[in-house]
Amino acid sequence: MCKKILGLVVLIQLCGCSSIKQHNAQLIKPLSIEKIKEDIDFTYTKMQRMHPKLYWYISKKDLDYKFDSLKTTIKKPLTPYELYTQLSPLVAAIKQGHSGLSIPRKQYTKKEIAALNKKGKGPFSQLEMEYLDQKLYIVKNNSLSKNIPEKSEILSINKHKIDSLAAVFEKRFASDGFNKTFKYRKLGKSIGDLYTSEFGLQDSLLLELKSQDSIKWCVVKRLKPDTSNTTKKKTEKQPKTTTVAKKEKKLWGYDSNTKIFSRNLHFLEKDSSIAVLKINRFRYGNYKKCYQYCFDQIQQLKSKTLILDLRDNPGGSLAEIVELYSYLADSSFVFLQKSDITSRFSLYKYGVFSGKKWYQKTLKIISTPFTFGYFWASTHKNANGQYYYNMFQNQYKPKSKAFKGTLYVLVNGGSFSASCLISNELKESKRATIVGNETGGAANGTVAGIMPEIMLPHSKLKMHLGLIACIAAHQTPIDGRGVMPHQVIIPTIEDRYSKKDPEMEWVLKNLKKPN
Template sequence: MKKAILLVLFFLILMSCRSVKNHNEQITKLHGVADIHEDIDKAYSQLKRHHPKLYQYTSKEVLDFKFDSLKRSIDTPMDSRAFYKRLAPVVAQVKQGHISLGSANKWYTKKERKQLLKRKLEFYALDFEYLDNKLWVKNTRGKDSTLVGCEMLKINDDLVSDLITVYKTRFASDGYNNTLHDRYVGRHFSSFYYKDKGYVDSLKVAFKNKDSLFIKTFKRIQKKETSKKQDSTKIKKRIKRTSKEKKASRLAFKKKRKFNRRHGYIKKNKEYTRNFCFVGTDKSIAYMKLRSFTNGNYKRFYKGSFAKLDSAKTKNLILDLRDNGGGRIAEIDYLYSYLATKKYKFIEDSEVNSRIPFLKFLMSNTTPNTIKVLSGIVSPIIVVQNLMRTRKRNGKLYYRFRQTKIKAPKPLHFTGNIYVLINGNSFSASSLISTHLKATKRAIFVGEETGGAYNGTVAGIYKMYELPNTKLKIRMGMMQIEAPQKQYPDGYGVMPDIEILPTIIDRNLKKDPEFDWVLKDIKSRR
């Protein structure tokens, strides 16, 4: 039995190494024109098959022309990375923010990954922000804090301004607004650069700090490892703890773990997804910063936070949705139940292109075979559930979520003044809850237009399809998620009541102009 298990493991490792080798050969070789054209047709056909609002912002005639023009323009072989740079701008013309195209990145064996993890390039520890048409270092998770506040001008032989212009063409916001482009390209500049250039061992970067120019070379270096073997002279004698101390330590650990789950701890950045505090000592103003609607036990967080607001008789709530890229529908519905003051319907039935959308999602060609087998086993249950929730109306298919039911606000719902801080990175779910608060005139919005559309977005569940020849992966939403309220013209985000655009001067002075305006407005109202 033991020999059989070892034999199976050996073959699995062999197959894994072989698949890595095959993948890397496939993405680096030159693909023939016919293969490239086939992948273009496959990408467009997948969008037409699964995306329910493909022509919402760009007409069928225009998209047909874009994809046909791309085919005609490619008349020589190219590798997968070069093809990504040609296909991504055409896919972005759909103008649906949840559609994305992944670049062709090299795969590594387990041994190679282990070695790579031992080395780091500190360039990727920098956080960027695009302000005043320039790329600035906003923060660093590395050691060189002197770079914070510097403008980045050039990477190797490429001007940063040229890179920004190109990268903006490779993704889309919802509709016609441009605020997402500036915010997103800054926040994810490192990812775009990796997609563009791949794995590099060194970078020569030109920075500007006020009037001085300087060049910094980033090299991939070994991470410092703490030795497991300690100097015997430095080993301290372990102090034996009492049972009472051990119990107190266990309780403290459990308490911290619960706190991290409730607030959604992000280990990489050492920060929390959900944050709540009072501003000032009188507790008349509360501040809730939500970085996303993804990880953690959100129900306990909101239940506890709004209980505190009710107990303190707080009159003003600042809800910060800046740089919130979205997340779970269930979470924003739950949050809104504490912000609404009357009965509401959170979303409409979702338009789909199939009666069995969840099975289509599970049976994509990128889904691991084990998941496909399990999905096949439970497929009768999935199909029945999908068919029960899907209805045809006016020639279109609609899927019904639980959030389509009319609900009443929570007993401890907040009745005071609400201020919502938004920017171009307020996308998807954060735009959806903003639509409700804006339409019901429940809040004052401060900042800039959201990157997500007021009239909804195609998301919900996603189809991830791998193109057969170039191995690029295209991701698309499969469900139109929208609030009952609408605005016209279509294709724009939630607009601020007070438009405030931060500058690099604000960042250097560590000022938050949107937050400061809210505090001044509350003070003037008093």
Template sequence: MKKTILLLLVLLVLMSCRSVKKHNEQITKLHDVISLHEDIDKIYEQLKRHHPKLYQYTSKEVLDFKFDSLKNTIKTPIDSREFYRKLAPVVSQVKQGHISLSSANKWYTKRERKKLLKRKFEFYALDFEYLENKLWVKNTRGKDSTIVGSEVVKIEEDLVSDLIDVYKTRFSSDGYNTTLHNRYVGRHFSNFYYNDKGFVDSLKVTFKNKDSLFVKTFRREQKPKKSKKQDSTKAIKPKKLTSAEKKVNRLAFKKKRKFNRKHGFIKKRKEYTRNFGFIKKAKDVAYIKLRSFTNGNYKKFYKESFAKLDSARTKYLILDLRDNGGGRIAEIDYLYSYLAKESYKFIEDSEVNSRVPFLKFLMSNTTSNSLKILSGIVSPIIVVQNLIRTRKRDGKLYYRFRHTKIKTPRPLRFKGDMYVLINGNSFSASSLISTHLKATKRATFVGEETGGAYNGTVAGIYKIYELPNTRLKIRMGMMQIEAPQKQEPDGYGVKPDIEISPTINDRRLEKDSELEWILNDIEEKG
């Protein structure tokens, strides 16, 4: 039995190594023109088959022309990365923000990954922001903090301004919105650079601080090993804890773990997804910062937060949704139940292209074989559930979520005045809840137009499809998620009542001009 298990493990390792080698050969070789044209046809076919709002912002005639033109421009063999550079701008013409195309990057064996984990590359520890048509180092999780606040001028021989112009063509917002482009390209600049250039061991970067240029070379370096005490006999032995002390430590650990889960602790950045506090000692102004609607136990956070607001009889609530890229519909529906003034319907039935959308989502060519087998076993249940929830109306298919039911606000709902902070990176779910708050005149909005559309977005569940020849992957939403409220013209985000955009000088002075406006407005109201 042991020999059989050992043999199976060896075979799995060998198969894994072969698949890594095969993948890397596939993405680096030059693909013939016929294969490239086949992948273009495949990706457009997948979009037409699964995306319910493919022609919402760009007509069929225009998209047909874009994809045909791309085929006509490819007349010589190219590798997968070059194909990504050509294909991404065409896919972005769909103008649906949840569609993304990933470049074909190198795979690594388990041994190679383990070796890479022992090395650090400080360039990827930098946080960037794009302000006033320039790329700035906003923060660093590395050791060199002297470059924070500097402008990034060149990377190797490429002008950053040229890179930014190119990267902006490789993704889109929902519709015709433009604020997302500047916010998103800065926030995700490292990812764009990696998709463009691939793995590198060193980068020469030219920075500008005030009027001075300087160059810093980032290298992939070995992480420092933990120092060992040379003389173990002199090492201080840890104090032996009593049973009572051990119990106190266990309880403290459990308490901290619950707190981290409730607030959505982000280990990599050592910060929380959900944050609550009072700005004034009198507790008449509260501030909730939500970085996303994803990780953690959100119900406990909102229950406790709104109980505190009710107990303190707070007059003003500031909801900060800047740089919130979205997340769970269930969470924003739950949050809105504490903010709504009257009964509401959170979303409409979702337009889909299939009666069994969840089965289509599970049975993709990127789904692991084990998950496909499991999905096949439970498929009768999935199919029945999908058929019960899917209905045809006016020649279109619609899927009904539980969030389409009429709901009433919670007893502890906040009844005071609200302000909402938004910017171009307020996307998806954060735009959806903003639509409700804006349409019902529940809050004063301060900042920039949201990157997500007022009239909804195609998201919900996602199809990830890998192109057969070049191995590029496309990710697309499969459900139109929208609030009952609509605005004209279509294709724009939730717009602020008070438009304020941060400046370079604000960042240098560590000044939050949007938040300051709100606090001054509250002060004037007395």
């Protein structure tokens, strides 16, 4: 019996290694011109059939021209990654942040991953970088290269100029509409990932740095793992997670990947007159119980001011932001307008259980009587022939324990999707003062809801598209831009090094001003 189990384990491992080998071989195998053009046509056809607001920020004429032009420029075979570099800017041209092509990545076996870990921490992982004032800075240096000056601006990486890299990379993904704040936030946080995808894994980086008026070259190498603690016995028992800890994780929404909670509530001042609710993303945990607990606490402690911190919140559940808004609203509200979709059954056909794996197909077949009927009842067509889906268009009432005091909302370029929708509603209803930088997501709405992954037939590139146009109830006159703060605060490199929080500081100073 044991031999059979061992044999099965070995067989599974061999299949896994074979699958990885095939995937990596496919990444570097050039595709014929004919197959490339078929993938380009497939991409545009899917976009036209699935995306309900394809021409929101670009005309059909201009987008047609871009796809036709790309096909005429294909004169030789391309690898999937080479096709990605040319096709991703076209998908990003619709300026919809939830739609795009995923970067095709090399896969690694467990043995290869173990070998990389043994070599040590990669150079990019040792540097915390951020785009500030359209420049890439090192805000924290965790490497052994202690000769890196404080407040260093990175001018080049391995002699690749940052300006040139940014110009190439930022064309391959979109924000919502025409704003740049999301792109700058993403470039700062993801420059290492984007660079590695383009040039491969790096064991060392040659950095050209600018500090004050001087230019300096520094090398950051892999950081070998510290083996000084290996004397710890492997048999040592780890402390068990208590029932209380499990409940805390569920209540506040613990993200096991980032090791942080989705929500956090704390109070300032001795009398707890200022409450700060930080929401990292609208996901994980029991949000209904969490907000009930939060606003119970705020009411019991008689807080007069609430600071809602949505900086770098990428969004998440629409149901959650409607629930939160009902604790902040001062009157009845409608959260969204009618949500456009492309056809009566587009959500069923492309969204629910749209994967190609056997269990996804099985679930789709089993659930068909229920999902088919549900989408039929929930989808309608107006006089112009446009299909729309009923989603949060009802009128909602504020909760009995809704907060009635002074409300501030902190936002920046990393505030996206659902966090923009709730920020916009709070601003346009004149319920809150918005502080920070223009949000990365559009104020007037976004196309998201359900976002299936579509695989291109030949290159196997993966495209994700939003299926539901979530249109804000309150519309701003400037379409294609983020939520504009009442008070614009843009952090500087000095703020980062001195660990200042200029947005929060402005709010606290403003509260101390006489009315």
